[in-house]
Amino acid sequence: MAAPDFAEFKLVAKGHSFEDFEEGQVFEHHWGRTLNAGDNSLFTTATLTHCPLYYNAEYARAHGHRDVVVNPLLIACTAVGLSVEDLSEGGGPFLGISGLKFHQPMYPGDTLSARSTVVSKRESQSRGNFGIVTWRTEGRNQRGELVISYERTNLVARRRETKK
Numbered sequence: 001m002a003a004p005d006f007a008e009f010k011l012v013a014k015g016h017s018f019e020d021f022e023e024g025q026v027f028e029h030h031w032g033r034t035l036n037a038g039d040n041s042l043f044t045t046a047t048l049t050h051c052p053l054y055y056n057a058e059y060a061r062a063h064g065h066r067d068v069v070v071n072p073l074l075i076a077c078t079a080v081g082l083s084v085e086d087l088s089e090g091g092g093p094f095l096g097i098s099g100l101k102f103h104q105p106m107y108p109g110d111t112l113s114a115r116s117t118v119v120s121k122r123e124s125q126s127r128g129n130f131g132i133v134t135w136r137t138e139g140r141n142q143r144g145e146l147v148i149s150y151e152r153t154n155l156v157a158r159r160r161e162t163k164k
Helices: 037-046 057-062 072-087
Strands: 026-028 094-102 111-123 130-140 146-157
Touching: 026 072, 037 072, 072 094, 072 111, 072 130, 072 146, 111 146
Parallel strands: none
Antiparallel strands: 026 111, 094 146, 111 130, 130 146
């Protein structure tokens, strides 16, 4: 079999560039994600989280919950993951999360959906090929109840000029 000629494969741009974002712009992130007991157990074990609320149903019930509680860090990671295609897939370093708040617990079988709003954008003073964008993301369960909120900031690549 002959080696493929990679020059024949056209690159498809993914994500948005800095110029595509405007303050107040809203992104309804697609699909959502149902978090099941296996997701919770695996994540909790892999991250060495030793809080019995996340893996001991009797302990969780004794503390007023109907079942084990989905690990809040799994909720945060899932909310960020749901937003990547719309917000940061175009590339650029992650600068941080602020104002992270968990409003209420999720339980195995609950579905998380997310939406993000552009809070601010500005030119990067140190990196001319990038801008800085901050989004406020809210995650809700299948009943529309607010579960998580935070602001996330990224360097976002500026649109590349095409050669003619």
